[in-house]
Amino acid sequence: MDAPQQTFNDELIDFLKCSPTPFHAIDSMRLSLEQAGYKRLFEADSWQGLEAGRYYVCRNDSAIIAFSKAADTAETGYKMLGAHTDSPCLKIKPTPEICKHSYYQLGVEVYGGVLLNTWFDRDLSIAGRVTFKTTNDELVSQLIDFEKPVAMIPSLAIHLDRDVNTNKTVNQQTDLPPIILQLPKDKSLDFRDLLLQLIKAESPKADAAEVLDYELSLYDTQAAAIVGFHNDFLCSARLDNLLSCFVGLKALLESDSNKNTLLVCTDHEEVGSVSSSGAQGPFLKSVLERLTDSAENLSRCMDRSMMISADNAHGIHPNFADKHDANHGPILNKGPVIKINANQRYATNSETSAVFRELCAQADVPVQSFVVRSDMACGSTIGPIVAADLGVKTIDVGVPTFAMHSIRETAGAWDAYYLFRVLKLYFS
Numbered sequence: 001m002d003a004p005q006q007t008f009n010d011e012l013i014d015f016l017k018c019s020p021t022p023f024h025a026i027d028s029m030r031l032s033l034e035q036a037g038y039k040r041l042f043e044a045d046s047w048q049g050l051e052a053g054r055y056y057v058c059r060n061d062s063a064i065i066a067f068s069k070a071a072d073t074a075e076t077g078y079k080m081l082g083a084h085t086d087s088p089c090l091k092i093k094p095t096p097e098i099c100k101h102s103y104y105q106l107g108v109e110v111y112g113g114v115l116l117n118t119w120f121d122r123d124l125s126i127a128g129r130v131t132f133k134t135t136n137d138e139l140v141s142q143l144i145d146f147e148k149p150v151a152m153i154p155s156l157a158i159h160l161d162r163d164v165n166t167n168k169t170v171n172q173q174t175d176l177p178p179i180i181l182q183l184p185k186d187k188s189l190d191f192r193d194l195l196l197q198l199i200k201a202e203s204p205k206a207d208a209a210e211v212l213d214y215e216l217s218l219y220d221t222q223a224a225a226i227v228g229f230h231n232d233f234l235c236s237a238r239l240d241n242l243l244s245c246f247v248g249l250k251a252l253l254e255s256d257s258n259k260n261t262l263l264v265c266t267d268h269e270e271v272g273s274v275s276s277s278g279a280q281g282p283f284l285k286s287v288l289e290r291l292t293d294s295a296e297n298l299s300r301c302m303d304r305s306m307m308i309s310a311d312n313a314h315g316i317h318p319n320f321a322d323k324h325d326a327n328h329g330p331i332l333n334k335g336p337v338i339k340i341n342a343n344q345r346y347a348t349n350s351e352t353s354a355v356f357r358e359l360c361a362q363a364d365v366p367v368q369s370f371v372v373r374s375d376m377a378c379g380s381t382i383g384p385i386v387a388a389d390l391g392v393k394t395i396d397v398g399v400p401t402f403a404m405h406s407i408r409e410t411a412g413a414w415d416a417y418y419l420f421r422v423l424k425l426y427f428s
Contacts, residue, residue, distance in 0.1 A: 005417045009417065012234070023129045030056065036253045040055070047291075053069060055067055074292055075304070076304060080305060080392070081264070081423060082263075082309045083263075083311065085267050086112070088270050090176060090178075091111045096108070102185065104180055106177055106178055113405050115405045117170060119153055120154070122152065124150070124151040124219065125151070127146065127219060128214060129141055134209055150180055151178035153177075199211070219237060240311070241310075244311055244312065244419075248263045248310060250424075251426070280385050284389075299391070310398055313337035313400050314370065334366050337368045338353050338367065339396040347386070348383075349393075352395035359426050399419055
């Protein structure tokens with residue numbers, strides 16, 4: 001690795017470590033923006049007469065829009081980048097307590113298209129958002145993270161399941177509840193009491209009295225790492241799609257702040273984006289309407305704008321090469337991927353593709369293409385959603401990866417840095 005790439009990857013690894021959930025990712029991004037001089041706006045406040053400058057706004061603590069307001073937006077448009085903060089995972093149910101044979105387990109719900117087999121025999125922790133009542137009867141929400149391994153989902157021994165290597169299925173209801181502790185006979189434990197203990201230990205000044213509810217996920221405590229004999233690969237949880245969030249943020253912060261630029265990172269992409277903080281919700285359009293003052297100016301702005309939707313692409317797996325179209329199998333460390341689909345599962349067209357190819361050429365970065373096999377279904381991204389809602393020219397791109405939606409995914413150690421160089425040029 002050269003020094004700039006190594007520094008970039010070190011910062012990316014730190015971001016992944018600090019972001020076990022979308023809530024934590026947004027909190028980390030918010031801190032970086034404030035350190036760079038971005039001012040926080042609140043949707044409940046008036047934005048009339050907003051001066052030129054750098055701003056950000058959050059929704060639900062799990063989605064964020066950061067932008068530089070410079071020249072007249074209707075005359076110049078916005079250079080926009082979109083990504084998503086969520087990843088497939090296991091979420092803890094509202095009444096999760098399960099006690100069997102002295103083992104205390106938690107009921108979980110599968111979020112998104114999880115590659116379930118990879119969650120067994122891992123050192124798991126718990127993180128997310130908790131809402132509690134104080135001794136003064138105030139309702140307060142706070143991020144928590146147990147940080148250390150507190151749970152595991154043990155596999156069944158092969159001696160008790162001789163067909164496991166040829167006929168393995170996972171029942172989401174019965175096979176996935178993790179074990180978190182052992183209880184003495186005839187004892188019970190309220191999971192909310194465990195959460196209250198953690199809050200009191202970590203934040204005694206919060207004056208927490210009762211945990212009312214939570215949005216908590218399990219996550220793998222194994223840290224992100226550079227892997228390979230020649231350090232060729234980056235392995236981590238949640239590369240899809242926190243990698244794109246970090247790359248977009250880094251490019252925005254290092255670009256020319258005198259341009260109209262915007263980064264949007266929304267939640268719930270893995271389950272369809274239909275939410276107040278998802279790409280199919282009103283968040284982005286609402287912000288743009290307030291920045292352009294009228295429907296006519298918004299239409300003028302969008303005609304002069306462009307959106308790059310950044311979400312990881314499927315790298316060709318050497319053991320399963322026949323799962324790719326022979327001419328469109330992206331290789332790790334060979335540059336970002338332009339994602340194309342005739343049925344509009346991706347929003348790329350020839351004009352936006354040409355723009356991105358030219359940016360790659362100017363940044364001296366290799367570029368690749370991905371088209372799914374014609375006899376296989378194609379996934380999608382926030383790109384078509386944003387393009388349809390705003391009428392903005394859009395392209396779908398991403399870094400090639402292995403094992404997408406596994407508890408631990410793999411990308412090339414060069415590709416995130418390549419994408420950063422292109423996006424920095426795009427914003428500038």
